[in-house]
Amino acid sequence: MANYAHRLKLTDDINTDYIISGRYKFQIQDEKELAKYIFSDLEPGFYEKIKPGDFLVAGENFGCGSSREQAPVALKASGLKAVIAKSYARIFYRNAFNVGLCLVECETRFIDDMDELELDLEASLVKNLTRGINIDIKPIPGIMEEFLKMGGVVEYFEAKGGLEI
Amino acid sequence: MRQTIVEKIFSEHSGKRAKAGDIVIAEVDFCLGQDGTSGLIIDSFRRMNVSGVASREKFCMVIDHSSPSPNIGVSDIHCKMRNFAREYGLKLFDIGCGVCHQVVLEEGFVTSGNLVIGADSHTCTYGALNAFSSGVGSTDLAITLTSGKNWFRVPETIKIICSGELSKGVYSKDVVLHIAGDIGADGATYKALELEGDLVNGFSMDGRFTICNMAVEMGAKCGIMRADKKTLAWLKKHNAAEPVPVEADEDARYTGIYEYDFTELSPKVAKPHTVDNVCDVEEVLETHMDEVYIGTCTNGRFEDLEIAARILKGQKIASGMKLIITPASRSIYLEAAKKGLIDIFIDAGAVVNNPGCGPCVGTHQGVLADGENAFSTANRNFKGRMGNPNGNIYLGSPATAAATALAGAIADPREYRRKL
Numbered sequence: 001m002a003n004y005a006h007r008l009k010l011t012d013d014i015n016t017d018y019i020i021s022g023r024y025k026f027q028i029q030d031e032k033e034l035a036k037y038i039f040s041d042l043e044p045g046f047y048e049k050i051k052p053g054d055f056l057v058a059g060e061n062f063g064c065g066s067s068r069e070q071a072p073v074a075l076k077a078s079g080l081k082a083v084i085a086k087s088y089a090r091i092f093y094r095n096a097f098n099v100g101l102c103l104v105e106c107e108t109r110f111i112d113d114m115d116e117l118e119l120d121l122e123a124s125l126v127k128n129l130t131r132g133i134n135i136d137i138k139p140i141p142g143i144m145e146e147f148l149k150m151g152g153v154v155e156y157f158e159a160k161g162g163l164e165i
Numbered sequence: 166m167r168q169t170i171v172e173k174i175f176s177e178h179s180g181k182r183a184k185a186g187d188i189v190i191a192e193v194d195f196c197l198g199q200d201g202t203s204g205l206i207i208d209s210f211r212r213m214n215v216s217g218v219a220s221r222e223k224f225c226m227v228i229d230h231s232s233p234s235p236n237i238g239v240s241d242i243h244c245k246m247r248n249f250a251r252e253y254g255l256k257l258f259d260i261g262c263g264v265c266h267q268v269v270l271e272e273g274f275v276t277s278g279n280l281v282i283g284a285d286s287h288t289c290t291y292g293a294l295n296a297f298s299s300g301v302g303s304t305d306l307a308i309t310l311t312s313g314k315n316w317f318r319v320p321e322t323i324k325i326i327c328s329g330e331l332s333k334g335v336y337s338k339d340v341v342l343h344i345a346g347d348i349g350a351d352g353a354t355y356k357a358l359e360l361e362g363d364l365v366n367g368f369s370m371d372g373r374f375t376i377c378n379m380a381v382e383m384g385a386k387c388g389i390m391r392a393d394k395k396t397l398a399w400l401k402k403h404n405a406a407e408p409v410p411v412e413a414d415e416d417a418r419y420t421g422i423y424e425y426d427f428t429e430l431s432p433k434v435a436k437p438h439t440v441d442n443v444c445d446v447e448e449v450l451e452t453h454m455d456e457v458y459i460g461t462c463t464n465g466r467f468e469d470l471e472i473a474a475r476i477l478k479g480q481k482i483a484s485g486m487k488l489i490i491t492p493a494s495r496s497i498y499l500e501a502a503k504k505g506l507i508d509i510f511i512d513a514g515a516v517v518n519n520p521g522c523g524p525c526v527g528t529h530q531g532v533l534a535d536g537e538n539a540f541s542t543a544n545r546n547f548k549g550r551m552g553n554p555n556g557n558i559y560l561g562s563p564a565t566a567a568a569t570a571l572a573g574a575i576a577d578p579r580e581y582r583r584k585l
Contacts (some may be wrong), residue, residue, distance in 0.1 A: 026236075069302035095301075095304070
């Protein structure tokens with residue numbers, strides 16, 4: 001099945017309030033339900049466009065602002081396979097890998113809304129099938145890759161019986 | 166040698182010499198959660214199937230973000246926190262105690278040289294006490310709660326030197342807004358900000374907390390300052406543990422150095438919808454405002470309320486204006502009441518909320534209507550932050566906020582310089 005890129009009208013500095021507003025994070029504890037409200041302050045109806053395995057594509061400083069873990073939790077629960085952005089804010093970056101959401105850092109100018117994409121982590125590439133180009137991605141830090149493989153930091157912690165480097 | 170303040174703190178807490186870029190496992194001296202993040206802390210903690218917490222003394226939860234609860238969903242989260250605290254014998258500060266960062270400071274939980282994390286992005290506030298302190302997510306916090314440690318990437322440091330003398334009506338909030346406007350919302354991502362200079366030394370501790378509080382608005386992992394006589398006196402007054410002041414080496418390596426002279430600084434305003442969209446107050450004078458909010462972990466301290474009271478004393482707010490004032494903690498609230506500030510606010514036409522985060526997070530106590538403009542002393546003006554994506558938020562100092570409440574539109578607090 002083909003998987004597509006989704007872009008918001010806003011490119012840079014997409015903060016965690018935009019990903020999931022404080023109004024919803026306090027009222028909804030079920031993550032599938034929470035996922036329905038992602039970006040609802042910015043672009044109502046955004047959630048409906050996402051099919052399982054699709055990608056969210058953004059510019060610089062994605063996930064800036066508050067430390068709310070509901071932001072990566074809701075993105076993951078929405079069915080997104082990964083976020084692809086030029087750069088990330090640090091708390092969000094940690095939180096995403098901690099909850100098992102894959103973040104890819106690369107040049108995103110060459111990805112338009114609804115381009116067909118394929119992510120190849122082994123080869124460190126995002127393939128834009130619509131445009132016929134391959135985009136190099138920055139390597140994911142070792143410890144984060146481990147979290148991702150195991151599904152998150154809780155699973156990692158349980159398996160190893162603690163934190164190790 | 167050649168170490169910055171944060172490199173030294175990470176060396177001390179990881180047991181090996183740490184330099185920027187290293188990944189280390191470090192002991193954490195204190196950690197905290199609030200009602201927006203503790204529900205997930207508890208979920209993650211339970212999922213780990215661990216036997217208990219590493220240290221009861223090194224953790225607390227504060228009910229501040231939506232406090233008292235405005236609806237059933239939030240009430241359930243508060244209940245979950247109270248039950249968890251009871252089950253493990255943990256410290257919990259319930260409704261009315263205040264904003265978590267002010268509570269943690271006043272309780273003396275943090276001292277110079279500490280390494281602190283909090284499941285709240287404005288945990289960076291404690292950097293003013295010469296501690297490394299940074300915001301994390303709930304799961305990271307749960308790991309520290311059970312193990313007493315976490316892993317960190319030691320950040321590079323940007324040095325910011327602030328000098329000059331501020332005019333009457335210009336404050337530390339204006340200084341940090343200017344820096345945020347200059348550096349940008351991602352100008353310090355992953356990095357530590359070391360703030361120093363005559364101007365920083367001249368600020369009270371309240372003023373310094375305001376500056377470190379906003380480090381995260383530039384993407385920084387922390388803001389940090391040296392410990393001086395004021396810091397040590399403050400720690401003593403609040404019965405904090407014995408401070409271990411940490412200074413940078415003279416040949417420490419910085420990834421950038423910014424120097425500012427703030428002598429001619431105007432009061433600053435961050436316009437909607439980003440914190441780095443900063444201008445001089447002159448540029449937005451007379452912009453109509455429907456609501457003014459004075460409070461938060463940025464500017465809800467006693468000094469802030471006192472400045473607002475000097476401007477509001479004997480005056481009435483503009484017709485149609487909603488002025489909401491929220492002291493950051495119970496002790497600030499009490500002091501403000503004893504010194505007559507609360508009387509001044511109520512006489513002026515303000516609503517005084519219980520201590521907590523107030524309308525800053527948009528869940529209660531002052532949600533905006535479509536098209537309304539608010540002037541707030543908080544640290545964020547993102548679209549929807551105050552509960553309505555069709556509202557607009559401007560940020561500034563308590564003085565600018567008070568002057569604006571009287572005028573019904575953005576006003577220059579220097580007009581009141583004789584009162585300040």
